[in-house]
Every structure is written in structure tokens, then in C-alpha cells.
Amino acid sequence: MDRGRVFGAVFGAAAADAVGASFEGLMPDDSRIPEMTGGGQFSLAAGEVTDDTLMMLVLLETYADAGYYSRELFFSKMIQTIRARPKTFGNTTRTLASLAEQGCSLTEAAKITDRLFGSRTNGSAMRTLPIGLTAVSAEAAAAEGRRVSAFTHIDCEAQDACAAVSSAVYSLLHGASKEEVLSAVPEKYLNGELYPSVDALEATRCAFCIFRDAESYTDAVSRACRLGGDTDTIGAISGGMCGALYGIEAVPKQWIDLLDVKERLTLAVEQVLKRSAGNE
Numbered sequence: 017m018d019r020g021r022v023f024g025a026v027f028g029a030a031a032a033d034a035v036g037a038s039f040e041g042l043m044p045d046d047s048r049i050p051e052m053t054g055g056g057q058f059s060l061a062a063g064e065v066t067d068d069t070l071m072m073l074v075l076l077e078t079y080a081d082a083g084y085y086s087r088e089l090f091f092s093k094m095i096q097t098i099r100a101r102p103k104t105f106g107n108t109t110r111t112l113a114s115l116a117e118q119g120c121s122l123t124e125a126a127k128i129t130d131r132l133f134g135s136r137t138n139g140s141a142m143r144t145l146p147i148g149l150t151a152v153s154a155e156a157a158a159a160e161g162r163r164v165s166a167f168t169h170i171d172c173e174a175q176d177a178c179a180a181v182s183s184a185v186y187s188l189l190h191g192a193s194k195e196e197v198l199s200a201v202p203e204k205y206l207n208g209e210l211y212p213s214v215d216a217l218e219a220t221r222c223a224f225c226i227f228r229d230a231e232s233y234t235d236a237v238s239r240a241c242r243l244g245g246d247t248d249t250i251g252a253i254s255g256g257m258c259g260a261l262y263g264i265e266a267v268p269k270q271w272i273d274l275l276d277v278k279e280r281l282t283l284a285v286e287q288v289l290k291r292s293a294g295n296e
């Protein structure tokens with residue numbers, strides 16, 4: 017794996033999340049300039065990340081600590097994170113966590129959450145990127161993406177979104193070009209109107225179309241911010257893929273330095289890379 021692409025993916029996602037969060041829920045605006053200023057609907061500090069990066073970090077730290085996707089370890093880290101920083105988490109993840117804390121089994125909690133509210137939201141696609149760092153093939157990444165999605169989001173569209181993003185990230189981290197990645201992306205993510213909503217299919221379509229059309233990492237973040245709607249999640253998914261494609265040098269250093277989880281992300285990535293090197 018290319019280290020520049022790995023760090024580009026992780027910090028590209030986190031920086032785009034923190035920048036996009038300033039514009040979450042707003043109307044489209046083609047004059048919007050992406051800056052890491054904080055604010056937005058959650059009154060965030062500059063560099064404060066949201067659920068997208070926090071959940072990605074939880075998954076990354078699960079792989080770093082266990083060496084594989086341990087559902088129980090992931091759950092305990094997720095609960096700690098939601099308790100410590102609850103304000104940006106979405107309904108599906110919060111409901112699942114609450115049911116499981118009340119004693120519901122994890123499998124049953126996911127089913128009940130889906131029955132109560134549906135789980136076709138982008139809360140699993142936002143965290144799926146680390147699977148691309150740990151899988152042994154694009155196909156394995158897709159399968160693991162479905163498994164990790166089903167922990168909170170069992171809806172087929174949520175699982176499809178995780179499979180597509182995980183497999184694209186795997187390919188990018190192993191040197192694939194934009195064209196090679198796009199040739200494997202399902203058509204439903206590359207055709208159709210862009211609606212920057214929290215829906216798993218719509219948000220993932222926005223992210224893949226931004227990845228396809230952007231000419232640089234910062235261009236991708238601009239495009240996500242200008243679309244409005246779920247700017248932080250669409251920014252995080254497209255920013256992660258563009259960071260993987262263009263490498264860490266393409267992600268503005270001043271954005272990375274402001275991130276409130278910079279050290280934790282760096283440590284977790286280093287640990288995951290060390291494990292992968294040990295397994296080769």
C-alpha cells in the first residue's frame with residue numbers, strides 16, 4: 017500500500033468532514049468557498065470533526081487493536097464515543113446504541129432499528145473507509161463493507177454503498193487510477209440527479225460523481241460544500257476517495273493541523289499499517 021495514499025484517504029476524509037460541517041443542511045450555493053472555520057448547525061470549533069470522522073476513527077482503532085473487525089470491540093468504542101461527543105450522531109446509530117445499551121443483542125438491535133425507522137441512511141457509508149486499508153482484495157473489501165454496515169444499517173442500499181466505497185478505497189490504496197476505479201463502480205452511483213441527502217444511495221451517488229468530476233482534492237471538497245445538504249458526509253466520502261487518489265500532499269496542511277483528532281488518527285493508521293506489514 018502507498019503510505020501517501022493511505023494518509024491522504026484518512027486525512028482527506030476527516031478534513032472534508034470538518035470543512036463540510038460548516039455548511040451542513042444549507043441550500044446549494046456555487047460561490048461557497050471551503051474553509052475550516054467551524055460553526056454550522058452544531059456550532060463546532062474550527063477543526064472539530066463530526067460523526068463521520070469519529071465513526072471512521074472507531075473502526076480504524078478497532079482494526080488497530082484487534083487486527084480484525086471485532087463487532088464487540090467496535091461497539092464498545094462506539095458507545096464510548098457517542099457518550100463523549102453525542103451532538104453530531106444520526107438517529108440510526110444513536111437508536112442502535114441505545115437499544116444495545118438496554119440489553120438488546122447487537123443483531124436484534126439492528127433489526128429493531130431498521131423496523132422502527134428504516135436504515136437506508138448514510139451512517140454506515142461514512143465510516144467504511146478503513147476497510148480499504150485492511151482488506152486483502154477489492155472483493156473482500158466489498159464483503160466486509162456489507163458486514164460492517166449491517167451492524168447498524170441492515171438496509172440493502174446502505175450495505176451496497178459500503179461495499180462500493182470500501183472496494184473503491186481498497187483499489188485506490190493499491191495504486192488504481194481514477195478510470196480503473198470508476199469502471200468497477202455500479203452505474204446507480206454514476207447516473208442520475210444529485211440530491212445531497214442523508215439517504216445512502218443519494219449521498220453515495222453524490223460522492224462518486226464528485227470523485228469522478230473533481231480535478232483535485234480541494235476541488236472535491238468545494239463541490240461537496242457547494243451542493244449543500246449533507247455536506248460533511250458527502251465531503252468525507254468523496255474527500256476520502258480523492259485523498260486516496262491524490263495523496264496526502266494534496267490535502268491542505270493547515271486543515272490537517274487543525275483537526276482535533278489528528279494524533280489519534282495518525283496513531284491508528286500507523287498501527288494498522290504495522291499490522292499489515294507484519295502479515296505480508
Ligand SMILES: [Mg+2]
Binds near residue numbers: 066067068104248
Ligand atoms: Mg457528520
